[in-house]
Amino acid sequence: MAINSKHRVYIPTNAKSNQYILAEIKPDEAFYRHYQNPAECYQKLSQQFFALADEFGLHNVHMIANDKLPVVRYHHEAYCLQTEKQILFFYDPQYHEAQNLFTKPDYQARKIRLVFLATGTEIRAHAAEFHSKVSQLLESLKGLLPDPQLQVKIRDHQHLSYxxxxxxxxxxxxxxxxxxxxxxxxxxxxxxxPENHSAISYVTVNLPLTRQLKQRYLKPGDTDFSPLYEALEKAFLQASEDKNLFRLALVANGLTPLVRNSQVDQSQHNTELQKISFDTAHDKHQFSRHWQADNLVETAHFIIVAGDEDNTESGYGHFMNRVEAALNNLAKTLQLDPMRNEMIVRFHQHISYMLS
Incomplete structure (x- = not known):
């Protein structure tokens, strides 16, 4: 019983599971010269891609040729929304299917992204089968490209949210x-x-900055919002460090956080996205804060990253138990009412490699 309580985390049965795989191709000028123009390239390539998807039984696939980053979330209704930097896919794996090509007129993409959204039920149980189908499709697609030696990077993303x-x-x-x-x-x-791959697992928590939180830490008419952010930061750091969680970030600048392994990507940001990199191999304290005292946002994002030492033979259950304990302590410190507030916890697992 002690083993079960330590290495298993008990998650609500209504938790939502998602998986999507992103394949990235970086075409060069020689690649584009095989076509009259970029529009013809994307049209022909997407037709080949969609035909292969039908052949391999993959029913929710998209080709992105406008250099926007896909973001995938569960939703009981299907939506596809575009911003300047992102394409947001909201869908229910059990019901929603789609094929889309996203381009911009007279635009030559730096990357061609192929997005595969898992469909059906028991997403985690069938994750390996889904990954195998995608890999086989990509091998077939490479043989149809003008340059079959063109490298393809695969990123497999999975998350549980509750x-x-x-x-x-x-x-x-x-x-x-x-x-x-x-x-x-x-x-x-x-x-x-391949054994030569990059992997990272982490938790993101979205906390709406409610009227009650603002009233607790700010005075009417305040234009300096640092007391609110400093209170969130202090409570988060204390709750996390009490549970020996030391790879942390607080993002409250209105940007969408992207978490990466520092061996692959470095921290940076643009007008919509905040990329944060962590070293999972070293146990040194790593904390990244992103907020401005004059910018009051609607949501704060807390991030807790697992280290290599958390990836045991039994899995990440022990890590998640510590995370949940830390988050419950954070909620108590912030005096959040569980009946009136929501803290969406999302456990992410990523793995990426170059298709050989």
Whole structure:
């Protein structure tokens, strides 16, 4: 029983599971010269891509040729929204299917992105099978490209999302997860991938900055919002460090956080996205803060990243138990009412590699 309580995390049965795979191709000028213009390139390539998707039984696929980054979330209704930098896909894997080509007139993309959204039920149980199908499709597609030697980078993203306060709201049923790493989980299901890969697992928590929070830490008419952000930061750091969680970030600048392994990507930002990089190999304290005293935002994002030492043979269950304990302590410090507030916890697992 002690082993189960330590290495399993009990997540509400109404938690939402998502998986999507992103394949990136960097075409050069020689690649584009095989076509009359970029529009013809994307049209022909998308026709080949969609035909292969039908052949491999992949029913929610998209080709992005406007250099926007896909962001995928669960939703009971299907939406596809574009901003200047992002394409946001909201969908329910059990019901929604689609094929789309996203381009801009007279625009030559630096990257061609192929997005595969998992469909059906039991997403985590079938994740390796889905990954295998995508890999086979990409091998077939490479043979149709003007340059079959063109490198393709694969990024597999999975996440479980749930309300930290689900139990207080009446959702008592839970399911015990070990949350094994993607590489050993896939290998155990005969889905091979190269040993030379990059992986990262982490948690993001979205906290709406409610009227109650603002009134607690700010005075009427304040234009300096640092007391609110400093209170959030202090409470978050204390709650996390008490549970030996040391790879942390607070993003409250209105940007969407992207978490990456520092061995692959470095921290940077643009007008919509805040990329934050962490070193998972070293246990040194890593904290990244992103907020401005004169900018009051609607939502604060807390990020807790797992280290290599958290990736045990049993999985990330022990890590997640510490995360949940820290988040519950954070909620108590901030005096959040579980019946009136929502803290969406999203456990992410990423793995990426170059298709050989």
């Amino acid at each position: 309300d930290l306060f689900a139990s207080a709201k009446g959702q008592k049923e839970t399911y015990g997860y070990k949350l094994r790493g993607l590489y050993p989980r896939y290998r155990a299901r005969q889905c091979d991938m």
